[in-house]
Amino acid sequence: MHYAGLLYRALNPVWARQPLSGEGAARFGGRFNRIGRAALYTSLAPDTTIREANRVGVLQPTVLVALRADIGPLLDGTDPAALAEHDATPQMLADPAWAEAMARGRPVPTQALAERLVAAGFAGMLVPSYARGAPADALNLVLWRWDGALTLVDDEGRLR
Template sequence: MHFTGLLYRAHNPIWSRAPLSGEGAARFGGRFNRIGRPALYTSLAPETALREANQVGTLQPVTLVAYRADIGPLLDGCDPAALEPFGVTPADLADPGWRDRMLSGQPVPTQELAEAAIAQGFAGIVVPSYARGAPADALNLVLWAWSGKLDLVDDDDRLGLRKS
């Protein structure tokens, strides 16, 4: 699977100066990356990105960005047949207990899937959004290898990232 088009991310403003780093995910771990593994969690629609960034409580400040992407190969996490060789199901991907397992030092099946997919050369995985209230067709693209495959859309340098 390959994706070409726009991706979106609602960053914590702390990371707005490094929107391509994946360091927040590396520092704290995520559903599809263990602590220490950089990952970029993106969405195929801006409203999905906003839901993903504000899953708990009241809306918090975010910096919404877009990326032009041309990236692959991608694992199709929406296709049970694509997941089968990794020994996981769509229900495993949706399991809300992943964070508790990570914080208690237990194996996290979705993180193990990510490591196995990375070892097989996948740049990322397409998955449904598991954010509360997300429609059934809301999709995310979690990236593990994106260097040279994504460009931040910031034509007017609003983030002030261009080198002089």
């Protein structure tokens, strides 16, 4: 699949001037990226990205940015048949045990899936939001390759 439209990121202010770096995800790892693999976690709606960035509960300092995107190929991780083609299931994507496994140095199935998709040439994957309180139709787009495919919306130069 291909995506063209707006995406949203809620950034820790530390990364506000580098909204396209992926460095934070590379340093700490995530559900869909191992430590060392840069990734951009974006959402298709601003409220979803705020929920994703503030999983601890109370709203923390956050910088919200919009990105114009024209990117592919992407795996549609909301389609069970598409996931099955890559030895994955919706239940595997949703499993909250990934964080504990990563903390203990054990294999993380969603990170392994991401590595297989990167090797197969995918730029990213569309996935449901697993953030607390997110509606069933809330979607995220996790990206591993985005050079030239994203443009920061900053018409007034606020982040310069």
